Amino acid sequence: MSKEVELAEIHAGFPSPAEDFMDVALDLNKELVRNPSSTFFARVKGVSMIDDGVGDGDMLIIDKSVEPTDGCLAVCFVDGEFTLKRYRNMGDYALLMPANKDFKPIRVDADNQFAIWGVVRYLVKKV
Amino acid sequence: MAFVGLCDCNNFFVSCERVFRPDLEHKPVMVLSNNDGCIVARSNEVKALGIKMGTPLYQVRDLVKRHNISVFSSNYQLYGDMSARVMNILRQTAPGIEVYSIDEAFLNLEEMPVGKLQPFARELSARIRREVGIPVSIGISPTKTLAKIASKLCKQYPALKGGCLMYRTQDVEKVLARFPVGDVWGIGRRSRAKLEMLGVASALDFYNMKSAQVYNMFTVTGLRTWKELHGEPCIGFEDVQPDRQTVCISRSFAKEMTTVEELDAAISTFTGKVAEKLRKAHLCAEQMSVFILTNRFREDAPQNYQMKTTLFEVATDDTLEMSERAAQCLRQIFRPGYAYKKAGVLCTRLVPKRGVQASMLDTLDRNKRASLMDTIDAINKLEGNYTVRLASQGEMDQFSARAMTSRRFTTRWDEIMEVKI
Numbered sequence: 401m402s403k404e405v406e407l408a409e410i411h412a413g414f415p416s417p418a419e420d421f422m423d424v425a426l427d428l429n430k431e432l433v434r435n436p437s438s439t440f441f442a443r444v445k446g447v448s449m450i451d452d453g454v455g456d457g458d459m460l461i462i463d464k465s466v467e468p469t470d471g472c473l474a475v476c477f478v479d480g481e482f483t484l485k486r487y488r489n490m491g492d493y494a495l496l497m498p499a500n501k502d503f504k505p506i507r508v509d510a511d512n513q514f515a516i517w518g519v520v521r522y523l524v525k526k527v
Numbered sequence: 528m529a530f531v532g533l534c535d536c537n538n539f540f541v542s543c544e545r546v547f548r549p550d551l552e553h554k555p556v557m558v559l560s561n562n563d564g565c566i567v568a569r570s571n572e573v574k575a576l577g578i579k580m581g582t583p584l585y586q587v588r589d590l591v592k593r594h595n596i597s598v599f600s601s602n603y604q605l606y607g608d609m610s611a612r613v614m615n616i617l618r619q620t621a622p623g624i625e626v627y628s629i630d631e632a633f634l635n636l637e638e639m640p641v642g643k644l645q646p647f648a649r650e651l652s653a654r655i656r657r658e659v660g661i662p663v664s665i666g667i668s669p670t671k672t673l674a675k676i677a678s679k680l681c682k683q684y685p686a687l688k689g690g691c692l693m694y695r696t697q698d699v700e701k702v703l704a705r706f707p708v709g710d711v712w713g714i715g716r717r718s719r720a721k722l723e724m725l726g727v728a729s730a731l732d733f734y735n736m737k738s739a740q741v742y743n744m745f746t747v748t749g750l751r752t753w754k755e756l757h758g759e760p761c762i763g764f765e766d767v768q769p770d771r772q773t774v775c776i777s778r779s780f781a782k783e784m785t786t787v788e789e790l791d792a793a794i795s796t797f798t799g800k801v802a803e804k805l806r807k808a809h810l811c812a813e814q815m816s817v818f819i820l821t822n823r824f825r826e827d828a829p830q831n832y833q834m835k836t837t838l839f840e841v842a843t844d845d846t847l848e849m850s851e852r853a854a855q856c857l858r859q860i861f862r863p864g865y866a867y868k869k870a871g872v873l874c875t876r877l878v879p880k881r882g883v884q885a886s887m888l889d890t891l892d893r894n895k896r897a898s899l900m901d902t903i904d905a906i907n908k909l910e911g912n913y914t915v916r917l918a919s920q921g922e923m924d925q926f927s928a929r930a931m932t933s934r935r936f937t938t939r940w941d942e943i944m945e946v947k948i
Contacts, residue, residue, distance in 0.1 A: 437612040438658035440937065442944035449948050460946065465658040475946055480550045484948040498948075515549060 432522050438465035440518060442475065449473075449484055452499035458525050460484065462518035473520040478506060479513050487516060528694065530644060530667050531760070532634035533674040534617055534651070536610075537662045537682060539630035540568035543609045544599050546660035547936050547944060555596040559584055562779045563600050563930060600932040608937040612659045620651050625764055633671060635764055641694075648690025652681075656689070667692045668699075671762045672755035675712040676702060676730070694758070703731040703756065713752040718745055730756065774812070776800045777871025778923070783822060784867045790819060790857055795919035797872040798853040802846040803907075805874060806900060811842035811883050812874035815849060817856040822868035831867075833860035842876075842883045845896050846903070850917055 433439045442460045452473070454460075462475055474487045476496055485496035485506065493509035508514045536542060540558040545551050555572035559565065566573075566582050576594060578587055584598070591598060610629045617624045623635030639647060648665040655663050666677025667690070677693040680702065684691075693699060708730050709719035721744060727733050733741075734756045741753045751761040776797040784790050794817055805812060818834040835856035843849060853872055885893075903915045913922050934942035 435658070437615045440944065441940075442946045444948055445945055446948035454948070459943075464660065465654075477549045482944070482946045484946050513550075517549065 432461055432524075434521070435463055435465045438518075439463050439521075444484065448498040448500045448503040450500050452486070453525075454484065454499070454523060455525065458523055460520050461522040461524065463521045464518040466519040466521065468516045468519050475517045475520065477513070477515045477517050478508055482517065484520070528641070528669055529637040529760070530639065530641070530669060530694070531671055531674050532621065532636050532644075532648065532665055532667045533627075533671065533678045534613075534632050534634060534655075534663050534665045535675075535678045536613060536630035537664055538568055538570055539610070539661070540599075540601065540606055541570045542661045543602070543606050544597075544933055545570075546609070547933065548597075551597055555594050556599070557596060558599045558601055559931070561601060562781060564779070567601065598931055600930060602932050602935065604935040604938045605933065609659065609661060613655055613661055613663065616655055616658065617651075620654075623764065633674070633764070634665075634667075636667065641692075645690060645692040648692065649688045650690075652689030663689060665690045667694075669694055669758045670755040670760045672712050672752055673699065673758065676706055679706075679710070696758075699756075699758070700731060700734070703734050704729055706730040708733045711752060711756070713748065713755075718749065721745075772877065773873060773875050774801050774804045774808070774810070774877065775871060775873040776804070776923075777818070777869060777873075779869045780867070784870075785863075785865070787858065787861045787863075790861060790867060790870060791854060791919060792921045793870050794853050794857050794872060795850050795917060796921045796923060797870065798850045799846050799916060799920045800923060801872050801874055802844055802849050802900075803904065805844040805877070806904060809880045810877045811844045811880050812839065812849075813842045813876035813878060814838055814874065815852065815856075816873045816875070817853050817860065817871075818873070819857070819860060819867045819870045821865050825866075825868075828866055829864070831862055831865040833862070835860045841886045841889050841891075841893070842878045844880065845891070845893075845900060846917065847896070848891065850919065854919075 440462045442462060444454055444458045444460060445456060447456055460475065468474055468487055470487070470489045472487055474485065476483055476485060476487065478496070483496065483506070485498060488495040488497055493507055494514070496506040496508065498505065541556045544556060544558065553572070554570070555576065556570040557566050557573045557578070558568040560567045564583060566578065566580060566584065566587070569578060569580065573596060576590060578590065584591075590596065606629060614624070614626055614632060617632050617634060621634040621636065622638055625633045625635070627633055636644065636647075644667050648667055652663050652665050655661055664678040664681035666674045666679070666681065668674040668677050673693060677691045680691045680693065681687045681689050693702060706729060708714055708722055708727055709716075711730050711733070714722070714733075722733060727736065733753065736753070738750060738753060742750045754761050778793070778797070780793070784793070814836060816834055816836040818832070820832040821828060821830050823830060837852055837856055839848075839852070906915050907913065913920070934944075936942060936944055
């Protein structure tokens with residue numbers, strides 16, 4: 401930042417009319433990562449969420465500080481494996497809903513090793 | 528009464544690995560030192576097997592197999608980033624913090640009312656566990672030494688839920704009675720041996736000594752610890768960060784090196800790293816040593832240990848100047864016919880950068896070079912380590928063997944988590 405100031409002073413010609421209106425450039429990091437300490441990135445492999453727009457190779461921006469709500473898109477840990485599904489709270493049990501008619505919902509209850517690892521805040525797709 | 532907190536990450540390196548491997552929760556896990564030599568972090572399950580810190584891996588191979596222990600090479604990129612996340616949350620929550628090590632920080636809680644401290648500690652502990660995934664133990668007491676003990680209590684008693692406030696005299700005494708004096712912060716191995724001869728085994732025995740006797744035996748440092756145990760703060764908020772006396776980078780190699788060219792690359796890399804460390808700390812070195820040694824565990828091979836020390840006319844932090852000198856040193860000590868296992872660069876006689884004495888005979892334009900170094904550091908910070916480096920410099924990682932390293936989940940795009948769906 402100090403470099404810019406120096407430049408403006410050295411070039412003694414006509415000052416830029418924009419100088420007094422300088423704004424901070426848009427920063428995607430600030431927009432997509434609200435809480436850097438709790439945000440993690442992950443790459444998707446598979447097609448079980450394709451109807452929700454989540455395709456193979458897409459990148460997930462996961463925030464562990466976000467409280468999971470019914471219906472949220474969440475990275476879950478079930479019986480030794482990570483998966484990405486819509487989380488439905490059914491009271492005594494939970495359903496992990498796929499978005500692809502070839503896949504069935506996963507039912508989890510007290511007998512399963514289950515945790516919501518983090519809530520997906522954004523999806524980054526290369527087009 | 529003013530309070531101070533200590534936040535300590537539980538089995539930190541192991542916990543970092545478990546964040547990305549939740550299946551290893553409640554299972555035995557350990558992390559090895561650089562080069563996979565010794566054990567530097569153990570999960571509670573591994574501790575329960577009686578495996579000690581620092582044990583060489585080969586001594587416990589059987590146990591690893593029998594108990595199906597998950598073993599990881601150290602992944603310092605990951606641990607460093609996870610540590611920064613924890614520290615950030617502490618910074619956001621506590622009025623003041625002092626980072627003490629990669630997995631510990633003191634919290635300045637002077638202004639917090641006593642009634643709020645216990646819930647504060649528990650909530651903070653729960654928040655770090657939820658948001659970063661790392662379990663921590665937060666001890667709160669009137670002094671740093673007691674806070675350390677309080678944080679250890681959290682580890683023994685899960686019912687404390689990661690937060691322990693300890694300040695009433697009767698509570699403190701009860702805890703100290705069961706706390707080994709050798710585990711008290713500030714009591715070194717030598718002091719412990721002396722104390723044991725006196726029959727002082729628990730922290731309470733030490734606490735019950737007369738202050739004059741403590742002073743006579745352990746001077747003012749020992750007395751400070753004694754007073755801290757009595758709840759009288761003697762270690763302030765910046766006292767614990769002594770001026771750096773030395774900066775050293777050394778590594779054991781995965782494969783032994785026999786040629787001067789191979790060693791050149793290593794020494795150049797280490798020198799670059801040392802110079803960077805000096806610049807970060809705003810220090811310059813008047814003296815630098817380069818050392819190389821053979822594998823002392825190999826009885827079949829000839830042994831050699833060499834060190835060359837050099838002085839700088841003007842104290843320096845300049846990568847180019849230091850690398851050139853380091854290469855000269857190396858050539859003076861290198862002997863063909865030996866297989867070198869380890870090398871290092873050590874800077875001593877450090878002076879603050881601003882206090883560097885200029886020399887009439889100086890051949891370097893130091894201002895120009897300083898701005899070159901600043902630029903290199905700035906680019907490397909922005910674009911990643913080693914983006915700009917000397918042609919002779921390699922990457923630190925290339926010299927160590929780390930066969931069981933997890934991914935650098937948070938610092939490399941091509942190593943982020945993968946979620947199969």
